[in-house]
Amino acid sequence: MTRRLILLAAASLIVAACSRGEATPDAEAALVVGATAVPHAEILEFIEPLMAERGAPIEVRVFNDYVQPNVQLAEGRIDANYFQTKPYLDEFNAARSTNLVTVAGVHVEPLGAYSRRHASIEAVPNGGEVALPNDASNTGRSLLLLQSAGLIQLRDGDNPLQTVRDITGNPKGLTFREIEAATIPRILDQVDLAVINTNYALDAGLNPRTDARALEGGDSPYVNYLVARPEDTNDRRIQALAEVLRSQEVRDFIAEKYDGAVIPAA
Numbered sequence: 001m002t003r004r005l006i007l008l009a010a011a012s013l014i015v016a017a018c019s020r021g022e023a024t025p026d027a028e029a030a031l032v033v034g035a036t037a038v039p040h041a042e043i044l045e046f047i048e049p050l051m052a053e054r055g056a057p058i059e060v061r062v063f064n065d066y067v068q069p070n071v072q073l074a075e076g077r078i079d080a081n082y083f084q085t086k087p088y089l090d091e092f093n094a095a096r097s098t099n100l101v102t103v104a105g106v107h108v109e110p111l112g113a114y115s116r117r118h119a120s121i122e123a124v125p126n127g128g129e130v131a132l133p134n135d136a137s138n139t140g141r142s143l144l145l146l147q148s149a150g151l152i153q154l155r156d157g158d159n160p161l162q163t164v165r166d167i168t169g170n171p172k173g174l175t176f177r178e179i180e181a182a183t184i185p186r187i188l189d190q191v192d193l194a195v196i197n198t199n200y201a202l203d204a205g206l207n208p209r210t211d212a213r214a215l216e217g218g219d220s221p222y223v224n225y226l227v228a229r230p231e232d233t234n235d236r237r238i239q240a241l242a243e244v245l246r247s248q249e250v251r252d253f254i255a256e257k258y259d260g261a262v263i264p265a266a
Contacts, residue, residue: 030059031237034069034081037062038202039107039254039262040224044082046253047244054244056237065182066135067092073229074098080238082106082245083199085222087137087160101230104242105223105265107254109198111138111145112212116189121149121213126172128192134178136161141222142195143167149214198261208261223265 031051035041044060051058061078063069069081070092084092086102093099118124130151132142140161146152153169154162164176179187181197185204188194198208208215216222226245228238244250251264 028056028237030057031080031241032059032061032078033241034061034063034072034078034083036064036066036069036083036199036203038199039109039258040082040199042257043106043245043250043254047241047250050244050247050249051241054240056240058237058241065180070096070098070100070227073100073227076229079232079235080226080228080241082226083224084227085137085224087141087222088135089225089227091136091161099230100227101233102225103228103233103238104226104246106226106245106250107224107265108220108222108263109224109261110208110216110220110263111141111195111197111222112201112206112208112216113142113145113149113193113195113214114188114201114206114211115191115193115213117192118213121151121193124151124172124174124192124213127175128172129175129177131177131179131184131187131191131194132164133181133184133195133197135181136163138181138195138197139163139178145195145214145216202258202261209259 033044035044041060041062044058048058066084066088069083072078073081089100089102115124132139137160140159143152143154143162144160147154147157151172151174152167155166155168156162177191182200184194184196185200193213201208226242232238254262254264
């Protein structure tokens with residue numbers, strides 16, 4: 001190869017490298033955030049331009065269950081997730097020997113009990129069948145809701161991790177089916193009452209304010225959190241995401257879009 005050809009080849013490689021790498025060496029990759037579809041992914045999609053303005057772009061990865069977002073975060077396949085309450089995270093960490101941590105509380109989704117067969121809680125018949133989420137934190141939370149609605153009594157009135165075995169009073173003789181949370185809206189026609197997490201209720205076209213036969217109050221302690229691995233909590237991108245998720249822009253978006261079915265955290 002002649003000297004001229006060598007110089008031309010070298011110049012071509014430099015141009016190619018520059019064209020592939022116009023991003024500066026300091027440019028950061030998009031933060032991959034796992035979320036369930038409604039409202040979490042919708043909120044994340046709303047803030048995509050806000051994060052881009054901060055030089056911390058995000059990529060939203062949507063999941064249809066409560067297990068994989070934590071599994072993939074623990075395995076390093078995503079960078080953060082946003083879908084769960086702290087009681088659920090605590091139970092998951094204990095069961096899976098993981099150590100994921102909360103970063104920022106974003107919103108509350110009041111849990112609701114729904115029925116297509118009966119117009120009120122009082123109309124649920126003796127011997128009626130009730131569907132509950134089958135993960136420990138949401139089972140206990142559901143039972144507390146049913147207790148507040150007057151359907152059952154529990155051994156410990158305030159313990160959020162009770163099970164159906166802790167029911168001490170069941171005057172209507174209700175039976176309980178514990179089912180994976182995402183599946184419950186699909187069997188709503190098959191049971192007398194179903195306790196449904198608000199994200200799945202919204203995704204199924206239910207309006208918690210008008211369709212729920214019983215609904216947690218706005219003072220619910222079950223805040224939905226941004227979650228990360230402990231070593232990443234000080235990552236500039238994670239901190240920017242936490243700040244934007246708790247911003248006034250997001251509070252206003254939640255209030256307008258969800259009309260009380262989702263409530264910004266205090």
